Amino acid sequence: DAKTTQPPSMDCAEGRAANLPCNHSTISGNEYVYWYRQIHSQGPQYIIHGLKNNETNEMASLIITEDRKSSTLILPHATLRDTAVYYCIVRPPMDSNYQLIWGAGTKLIIKP
Amino acid sequence: DTAVSQTPKYLVTQMGNDKSIKCEQNLGHDTMYWYKQDSKKFLKIMFSYNNKELIINETVPNRFSPKSPDKAHLNLHINSLELGDSAVYFCASSRRGRVYNEQFFGPGTRLTVL
Numbered sequence: 239d240a241k242t243t244q245p246p247s248m249d250c251a252e253g254r255a256a257n258l259p260c261n262h263s264t265i266s267g268n269e270y271v272y273w274y275r276q277i278h279s280q281g282p283q284y285i286i287h288g289l290k291n292n293e294t295n296e297m298a299s300l301i302i303t304e305d306r307k308s309s310t311l312i313l314p315h316a317t318l319r320d321t322a323v324y325y326c327i328v329r330p331p332m333d334s335n336y337q338l339i340w341g342a343g344t345k346l347i348i349k350p
Numbered sequence: 351d352t353a354v355s356q357t358p359k360y361l362v363t364q365m366g367n368d369k370s371i372k373c374e375q376n377l378g379h380d381t382m383y384w385y386k387q388d389s390k391k392f393l394k395i396m397f398s399y400n401n402k403e404l405i406i407n408e409t410v411p412n413r414f415s416p417k418s419p420d421k422a423h424l425n426l427h428i429n430s431l432e433l434g435d436s437a438v439y440f441c442a443s444s445r446r447g448r449v450y451n452e453q454f455f456g457p458g459t460r461l462t463v464l
């Protein structure tokens with residue numbers, strides 16, 4: 239079973255920031271938080287990952303709480319092309335044998 | 351250039367047939383995966399290969415067999431297809447030994463068993 243829980247769906251207005259929450263209350267000290275998304279009829283796409291510190295890249299920002307039990311993915315200026323299912327996943331590092339266990343994700347709909 | 355490619359994109363076949371799905375990656379990765387996404391949209395790992403060795407083998411029926419002729423390819427063979435095999439199958443690849451394990455996915459193969 240997935241170690242994360244996410245709301246099943248969210249709406250966001252185009253141009254606004256989309257904030258997607260993820261609960262991972264049983265996360266272990268060496269487990270990373272990953273975010274992927276899947277646009278309709280496409281393969282999943284990596285977005286960002288983090289361990290303790292907040293992270294930012296060209297796609298998004300990742301805010302991880304101090305106790306690491308939850309995190310938020312932020313798309314700063316959502317566009318219609320950001321409509322997708324967003325998956326939050328936790329996994330240990332340095333172990334390519336570890337399988338990514340995918341939950342149901344959050345279906346994010348960006349509205350014009 | 352496509353990083354991870356799969357063929358065919360669509361596959362419609364009859365129950366009992368044997369079929370294959372091909373996957374190729376040009377990223378120089380040494381680990382490749384097969385995932386199944388069912389009608390409920392859950393992604394479940396089926397296999398992964400690292401340096402031609404099977405390192406994960408989920409409890410999938412033995413009708414499914416991964417074949418890796420080289421590091422850049424991981425094909426999926428399915429024997430005696432059943433209705434329940436209908437799903438979208440995704441191939442992915444990653445580089446082993448990195449702290450983070452970003453996986454790159456192919457576009458998927460939609461398999462329909464009639």
